[in-house]
Every structure is written in C-alpha cells, then in structure tokens.
Amino acid sequence: MSSPASEARLEPFRLRGGNFNLLVLRLLDPRVEVIVPALADQFRRAPGFLRNAPIVLGLDDLDPSAAPDFGHLIAQLRSVHIAPIGTTGGATDVRAAAQAAGLPPLRAAGAELPVAAPAAPAPVPEPVQEMPPPPSDWQPTMVVDQAVRAGQRIWAQGCDLIVRGTVNPGAEVIADGNVHIYGALKGRAIAGGAENLSARIFALNFEPELVSIAGYYAVRDGLGDAPLGRIVQVCLIGESMRFDRLG
Incomplete structure (x- = not known):
C-alpha cells in the first residue's frame, strides 16, 4: 500500500524572476x-554575431503612421537565425501591430509596461530625495586568469570583467560594467550590458571581431581609423564609439 507521501503530486512548474542580457535591434x-539584407551584411563581417540570439525590437525611431509588416519581419529574421521575442518603446499603434504578430511589449527591470496615459492630475511638488545607493546586486570584479578560447562566452553579470590573457577569434566576453583585457582582443567584447552608457573597453592589443557598449556596436570593418594592434580604450560619445590609443 502506497503512503500519502508517495501519492503526493509533484509541482508541474515554478515561476521565478530573472535578469537577462538581451540586445535591442533598433528599427530605423x-x-x-531593407532591414534583413543589412543584417545579413553585418553577419558576413562578423561571423557568429547575433546567430541564434534572442533580440528585442526597439520601436522608438519608427514613424507611428508606418508600422512594419511584423509578421513578415519575424519570418525573415528567423530565416537568418535571429529570434525576436518582444518589443520596447514605440507609438501605441506600432506596439499594437507588433503584439498582434506575437511580439509583446517588454519592460526594463523596475519599469512599467507602456500603457495609455490617464488624464494627468494636478502636479504635486516632489520632496527632495538623496541620491540612491549603488545597486545591491553589484558584485566584485570578475577575473579570468587564462585565455578565452574560440566558442567560449564569459559574462560578468553585475560587475566589471578582467581577462588576463587573449580573447581569441570566435570567443566572446560580456560585462555589465567595464571590460579589461590584459592581452590581445581578437574576438568579441561587449561592455555596459545593463545599459551602462559610461562603460568602457580596454585592451592591450586591439584587433577585435566586434566591440559593443550598451547595445551600440562596431564590427572589424567598421572600426575606421581605430589604432589596431595598439593599447586602446573604447568609449561612447553620444551614439558613436571612440577609439583612443593609450600609452
């Protein structure tokens, strides 16, 4: 005869919150x-970038009266191994068109989903508040003591990343803060993963496949007059990347 414990039904699932490092594809x-061939061109210049990656479509830059054919866009993105999972920003009608095609509006951590604004009440002066303390989940710097091999991906969540070796072609290092590479950067380096626009990338030998800060990126062919093979700092100035030679 079975006991009550053996007859107890196991939980079929559990829900829990989570933070994920997602790229936003801003539709201009x-x-x-026009969009998909331009992405395919980026793939040719940076093999492996965005392949099989979940992305969020940024709608803020689109004309509210000219929404894309989201159903067709989703199919074409999936055909080049990109998985759109939702949207951010945009006018109400554009968001509604995306949601009808299966792309729900997503919210940033701590933000509310966009909804139609109710009638605004009379303004009430807000009390003066002190600056908030640093995020409680910010962690000490992650240190990697060896080279990062092709196919490896290292993510320093909620902190800076120091790599004491080479980031080889086909490897990827990600940090919510700054990325320091005390060796050659020959793969991909992504800083400011948590929308940290002030994040920076430092490399003793700068020869990357791709660099990105807070979602803004440049592939090898788009580095312009960056001092390749030198000690370099990468930072954001507005929406443009600057490559400064150090030493």
Whole structure:
C-alpha cells in the first residue's frame, strides 16, 4: 500500500524572476526588405554575431503612421537565425501591430509596461530625495586568469570583467560594467550590458571581431581609423564609439 507521501503530486512548474542580457535591434526603417539584407551584411563581417540570439525590437525611431509588416519581419529574421521575442518603446499603434504578430511589449527591470496615459492630475511638488545607493546586486570584479578560447562566452553579470590573457577569434566576453583585457582582443567584447552608457573597453592589443557598449556596436570593418594592434580604450560619445590609443 502506497503512503500519502508517495501519492503526493509533484509541482508541474515554478515561476521565478530573472535578469537577462538581451540586445535591442533598433528599427530605423520600416521596410523588411531593407532591414534583413543589412543584417545579413553585418553577419558576413562578423561571423557568429547575433546567430541564434534572442533580440528585442526597439520601436522608438519608427514613424507611428508606418508600422512594419511584423509578421513578415519575424519570418525573415528567423530565416537568418535571429529570434525576436518582444518589443520596447514605440507609438501605441506600432506596439499594437507588433503584439498582434506575437511580439509583446517588454519592460526594463523596475519599469512599467507602456500603457495609455490617464488624464494627468494636478502636479504635486516632489520632496527632495538623496541620491540612491549603488545597486545591491553589484558584485566584485570578475577575473579570468587564462585565455578565452574560440566558442567560449564569459559574462560578468553585475560587475566589471578582467581577462588576463587573449580573447581569441570566435570567443566572446560580456560585462555589465567595464571590460579589461590584459592581452590581445581578437574576438568579441561587449561592455555596459545593463545599459551602462559610461562603460568602457580596454585592451592591450586591439584587433577585435566586434566591440559593443550598451547595445551600440562596431564590427572589424567598421572600426575606421581605430589604432589596431595598439593599447586602446573604447568609449561612447553620444551614439558613436571612440577609439583612443593609450600609452
């Protein structure tokens, strides 16, 4: 005869919150036939970038009267191994068109989902508040004592990252803060993963496949006059990357 404990039904699932490092694909043009070929061109210049990656579509830059064909866009993105999972920003009608195609609006951590604004009450002066303390989940710097091999991905969540070796071609290092590479950067380096626009990338030998800060990125062919093979600091100035030679 079975005991009550053996007859107890196991939980079929559990829900829990989580923070994920997602890239936002800002749509600047509503035409699918323009967006997808441009992405394919980036793939040719940075093999492996965004392949099979979940992304969020940024809608803030789109004309509210000219929403893309989201159903067609989703199909075309999936055909090049990109998985759109939702949207951020944008006008109400554009968000509604995306949601009808299966892309729900997503919210940033601690933010509310966009909804139609109710009538604003009379303004009430807010009390003066002190600056908030640093995030409680910010961690000590992560240190990697060896080279990062092709195919490896290292993510320093909620902190800076120091790599005491080479980041090889095909490897990827990610940090919510700054990235310091005391060796050659030959793979991909992504800083400011938590939308930290002040994050920076430092490398003793700068020869990357791709660098990115807070979602803004440049591939090898788009580095312009960056001092390749030198000690370099990468930072954001507005929406443009600056490559400064150090030493």
